[in-house]
Amino acid sequence: MPAFEIHNGKRVRVGGRSGVAGYSNCLDLDDDFEVIVSHESSISARGRLVQAPPSPQKGRTTWVIGDSWSLKDDTEIFLDPTDQWYDEELQGEIYESRVFQQAERETPAKKKRKRSKVSKWPHIVWKDLYRSEYLDELLRLEGRGKYRKETSCPDCIAHSKGDASALGTPSVQCRDCFLDDLVCPACCVRRHRREPLHRIESWNGDYFEPTTLRNIVPGHQEFKVLHGNGIHHVALDYCGCERQLPKHIQLLRRGWYPASQHVPHTAASFQLLEFLHMLSLCAKSSLYDFYRTLEKLTVNTGIDVPKSRNKALMRMLLQWRHLKMLKRGGRAHFNDGVVTTGPHNLAVLCPSCPCPGINLPEGWEEALPELRFLYVLIICMDANFCLKNQMVSSYSCNPGLRIGLGYFVPQEAFDTFVLNHTSDEDISTCVGFAVLAKADTKFSKVRLVNLHKGERYAPMDYVFGSTLMTFTGLLQVIISYDIACQWFINLSKRMAAWPTKISGIPQANLTPTIPKFHEPAHKQENHQEFSCNFIKGMGNSDCEVPERLWGPNNQIGNSTKTMGPGSRHDVLDDTFGFWNWMKYVTMGLPEKLIAEWETVCIQWENDGFPKTVENPFAVNQDYMSxxxxxxxxxxxxxxxxxxxxxxxxxxxxxxxxxxxxxxxxxxxxxxxxxxxxxxxxxxxxxxxxxxxxxxxxxxxxxxxxxxxxxxxxxxxxxxxxxxxxxxxxxxxxxxxxxxxxxxxxxxxxxxxxxxxxxxxxxxxxxxxxxxxxxxxxxxxxxxxxKTRMIHFRNKNTRGQRPSTRARAVIxxxxxxxxxxxxxxxxxxxxxxxxxxxxxxxxxxxxxxxxxIRSYTDVERKKRGLGCRGNNEDNDKPTHAMMSLDFRGNGNTNSGTRLGN
Incomplete structure (x- = not known):
């Protein structure tokens, strides 16, 4: 009876030809040591252990990014999925690709400069080594320091010429002078003849207490000056000679802005107004908070607080804003320049908007049809819900410094036009979008208006017409408005009833459009003609410019909503002027930088292959492997x-x-x-x-x-x-x-x-x-x-068995x-x-x-609920995140995310 043995689940005759095809798998455990080898073995007919020889060790297979993620084509793959070497062939197809092979470095790595401890841990170094020293020095400044043993004023010693009786006692110190030495009161006054706004302290035997130059040497008229370091009481003496100037002129020539003109008692330094002006434009902070800061810098105990000059400072700052606009508008160079300033002469215009005779070349009207988009004017209009105004004062009580010089339209003509169209009906023909009678302020590239009762057609028509009047001679104008689909329908009929100031609109081709962000809220029927994606010459413009303007400037609404209408207009004019100016100065790049970049790019493009010059498009890593x-x-x-x-x-x-x-x-x-x-x-x-x-x-x-x-x-x-x-x-x-x-x-x-x-x-x-x-x-x-393998599987693998094996490899x-x-x-x-x-x-x-997932992970792009797989690493249940697609009543705003 022949003897058999069991091998791999099959009976094999003992002593017969071995049918075992031994193979081994290597696990690269560590590069510096050995590899772990798994092998197959069997027992021969004589009872000896027969071990299959291991396969040759393969080279290192650490993966790095390859030149291409395309897998190498194998003509034998998937021809026989039932073959026992199918898994080995599939894994070899993946793991032996160039993705897993270490690329040789052609250029040596740059040596990274070692950072010092101070650079890496500045706070820790300061805390361990210098914190106590800093604290001791701060406390030392509260006392007399090295002058505690001085008995004579150093300035008196320098001017006495040996007369010991003329030496004063050093007891006064200035907190704002660069030198912290102690001098006598008389020398302190002499030092500060040209620095009257320094903070003075007097030594009372135990500590320094605040005082003023006026308390040291009594002077003439009491005067209050607001400065960046506090509120100062100054003894002021005006010039009274035969060529004397008015008091407010004398103050202005000394850099102090008077709160009144005839008998001024309060002034603010130019440095304070300049700082406060820029602070309000950049940080959008309120004047009330800033004035409280000045009070705390003067007296931080709440005792003997100076009488409030907040209203006077508000008045001075508003005038300062207006004067700056006039100065930067060049009106001071004209005779009667302030009186002759016309509407919108103080606005900072956009240099990109086409203006014939200013920034358009000669013969632009005859440009080829495919180049006419270069000379198209795009007007964007949008509402703002944040810059609203409370019912504070009126135009008769607070008319402002002259509305209409900047970005607002003249108020009287606008009010007359709106009152004449109060009975007009604004019919909404697009049920998917309804924002009428909800907005407050409207802004285009050059015009602003206040809406009396929401977003109605009449004020929108006026602001559009007045804006278009500044661009004469253009051939095509694109109008972006969130409800352009209904506002533009009867625009030509309403234009016939416009006043003469805005009725002379040039004969240009008007094309309405809806901004891209607002477009999904509209109906789909017959709205393709309003889409920015289908208008010739629009490119990638989304026409959401007003939204980008409202975001940074809405913060100022907390301050302007409590102002009178005229003051509010002046502040908004100044704010939008600053916005336009910052946009103007940041539109381009330095010429030197552009020239250097072009030189590097041209050298790289003209270099042969392989390129040896510097690659301007390479992204340098800021770390080392x-x-x-x-x-x-x-x-x-x-x-x-x-x-x-x-x-x-x-x-x-x-x-x-x-x-x-x-x-x-x-x-x-x-x-x-x-x-x-x-x-x-x-x-x-x-x-x-x-x-x-x-x-x-x-x-x-x-x-x-x-x-x-x-x-x-x-x-x-x-x-x-x-x-x-x-x-x-x-x-x-x-x-x-x-x-x-x-x-x-x-x-x-x-x-x-x-x-x-x-x-x-x-x-x-x-x-x-x-x-x-x-x-x-x-x-x-x-x-x-993994992403490449998933695409490969989805494209080439069919059937349950191959798909399961492919999934195991993934x-x-x-x-x-x-x-x-x-x-x-x-x-x-x-x-x-x-x-x-x-x-x-x-x-x-x-x-x-x-x-641990790719941003293009196809498994996580699937919508709706799905089965939880073996490789899902999210601890949250799968149904905790879903995608809801609302497609009803014309609403196509899809992709709303709901999650835990």
Missing amino acids: EVEVEKELEAEEQERRRQGGHVLHATSADKFIVLALSLEESQRKVRELTAQHKNPTTRQGTSLKEQHSILKDKLRNWLILAIILRAIYIPGLIQYLTEIGEPSGEHGDENPEDVKLWLPSHLPGDRRRVVCMEGLPAIEERLRVAQCHDALNGIRHTLRL DGVHQRALAFATKYRTARTAKLALSGPGEWEDTLLVLENKD
Whole structure:
């Protein structure tokens, strides 16, 4: 009876020809050590163990981004899906692509300059070394300092010429002078004849108390001056000679702006008004808060607070705004320039809007049809719901400094036009959009109006007509308005009833359009003609310019809503003028920068292949890889030895850390492999035991070397472990992947400097940062590969069995991304332990499993509810995030996101 043996689930005749085709799989556990090899074996007819020879070890397969993500075509793939080598062929198609091959570096990496401790941790250095010194110096300024033993005024000594009886007692100090010396009251007054707005303090025997020059030497008329350092009481004496000027002129020539003209008692310095003006334009802060700041700078106790001059300061600032607009508009160079200023002469016009005779070339009217879009005027109109005005005062009580010189239309003509059209009906023909009678202020490129009762046609017609009157001779005008589909229908009929001031509109081709953001709220029927996407010459313009203007300027509405109508117009004119000016000066780039950029681009384009000149389009990374950091550390060590540095051991400190991190990587890989096979089969269990055995050998060799190196680079480790009751690590552990290697990051911060050699934590920190960036790059490259594989599967794989196997391969690729994530988390935890919290946390963020996905992940683009797969890493349930697509009543605003 023939003898049989069981092999791979089949009976094989003993002594017959072996039908076992042995093959082995290699797991690249660590680059510096060995590889773990799994193999097949069988028992021969004589009872001996026959082992199949291992396959040759393949080269390193770490992946980097390749030149192309297209997979290599294989004519044999998918021809026989039932073949036993189908899985090997599919995995080889993926893993042996250029994506996984290390690209050789053609140019050496630039050496990154090492940052100093002050640059990396400025607050920590200041806290540890300088905080007490700063506090002592601040307290020293509260006293007399080095002048506490002085008995004579230094200025008196300089002017006395040896007369000891003329020396005064030093008791007065100025807080604003550069020199902090003590002088007598008389010398202090003499010093401040040209600096009357300095803050003076007098020594009372125990401390300095605030005083004024007027209290030291009584003067004439009492006068209050508002300055950037507080509110000052000044004794003022006007010029009274025969050529005397009016008092307000004398104050203006000294840089003080008077609050009144005949008998002024209050003034503000030009420096204060200039600062407050720019602060209101940039920060949109209120004048009330700023005046409270001046009061606190003067008296911070709430006792003897100066009488409020808030209204006077508001009046002076409003006049200052208006004068600045007149000055920058060039009206001071004309005879009677203020009186002869016409409407909108103080507005800062847009240099991009086409104006014949100003910025258009000769013969622009005869331009080719495909070039006429260059000379098209786009007028954008939109409502604002934030710049509203309360019922405060009236135009008769607060007419302003003259409405209409800037961006608002003249008020009288506008009010007359609106009152004549109060009975007009504004019919909404688009049920998907209804915003009538809800807006407050309207702004176009040159015109602003106040709406009396919401967004009605009459004020919109007036602002459109007055705007179009400034652009004469144009051939085509595009009008952007959020309800242009209904406003433009009867526009020509309403134009016939317009007044003569706005009725002379040039004969231009008017094209209405709806801004892109507002378009989805309209009906779809017959609205394609209003779409910006289908108007010739529009390009990518979205016509949402007013929205970008309202956003930064809506903050000023908190201040203007309580103003009178005239003052409110003046403030808004100044605010929008500043906006236009900032937009004007930031439209272009410096000529020198443009010339340099063009030179570099032309040189790169004209260079042959391969290009050797500087690439202006390359994005330089601001970090170093782990290999680059190792090379840099090695170069620094060689330079240190070249300069005569002491060599502690043949294995330098940086190599010691590199070996430890390499062993840590091996532990992490074995730990992940163990977690994947919690219930291993017999074959998997044998493989895991072999891998644990190899790791134990590596760990044993490491510990033999670490005994010597730890005594050199971590000399206090044994004592520290003894204190905390931890084993030193030389014992045999059942799980070698859990053995702690005791690097500097494993030690508490207060003991690290004592236990470790100086500079060792910095070496590990640099390597940990490089590990973080390498891990993130690995995640990115793996996700790109995963996306490519998913597209490849969807295009080529059919049937349940091939799809399941392809899914298994894709899951294996995703496990590589998770392995990189584990490496990143370990390195980031070590970085946090070494450096502590800081600005680096804004770059190296906390990584969660739900973040490990590509921005083009096709699996996460699916709408609606789906089955939860094996590879879903989000901790939240799948139904917690859904996409609702509302498609009813003409509403096409889709894609609304709802989430936990």
